[in-house]
Amino acid sequence: MVKTKSGERLKQRQRKGFWSPEEDEKLSRFILSHGHSCWTTVPIKAGLQRNGKSCRLRWINYLRPGLKRDMISAAEEEIILTFHSSLGNKWSKIAKYLPGRTDNEIKNYWHSHLKKRWLKPPSISSSSESNVSCGERNPQTLVSKHVISFQGAPEKKTSSPSQESKGNNNNYPCSSGHEIPTLFFSEWFSSSDSHFDYSSDVTDSKHNQAPSIEGSESYHQESGDVDQFHYNEMMINNSNWTLDDVVFGSKCQKQEQKIDRDVSDCNSSVFFFSSSTMT
């Protein structure tokens, strides 16, 4: 329930539906500058006519740095299938093993691609994209394999799960989709040409496609918040702060109390970004 200083309930006409590039920019700029101590106040402070829930969803599923926007690879698909077989529809849990992917994305992918295949009787010839037959899955084996793979941070050059994690010393995990996210957050942050490219959206018929990470300085230039950007960058690069500390602010502090559950939660959300700054 949102109230003004005087205590009056704020009567806002809240927008629904697809997000415009302007709204995306406002939200991104605000969160990158201030974090979100409380989602319900974010739209107010950011000047958005949305509810906090919508802002949170938009940020998590779309604007958050580090999200992968490319196709889900065969290996990622395999992970989804594997974990789904053991976890069920726990999309958020499955998403933790697929850095850069959101629960929503995985859920959608499941419903549009995998569900039918999974429900189908396994064919002997199996999928040409997958090295493991659906009918012969061994969740335990595969799960542990992938967990080790991610946590041990190997870079994988092939899409075959069987070929992953061989003698790589990188400290960050690699997506099973062949590529790690384009940039670490701090790198993305500090790169002069690494901010959202809304110009590309102009030609996008859906206009809410993912802002391109590369190619535009407009975001930076138009934000009028350069100092805050550099401040955040500095905080990330020169301290032990993680992305969560900067962006997610109080959330992880709050969650620290719930260690068991949250070690994995926080780790997963800083999967890529923190490793280059944490020693």
Next chain:
DNA sequence: AAGGATCACAACCGCAACAAG
């Protein structure tokens, strides 16, 4: 080329869990 069917995905909704007062 037109129009219906299907697909893909962003976003909404409702509920449960949790924290704070």
Next chain:
DNA sequence: GCTTGTTGCGGTTGTGATCCT
């Protein structure tokens, strides 16, 4: 212990794009 507010999750819906006839 109860109430209230916030957050996170999973199911579902709406809409634009693409395919098919």
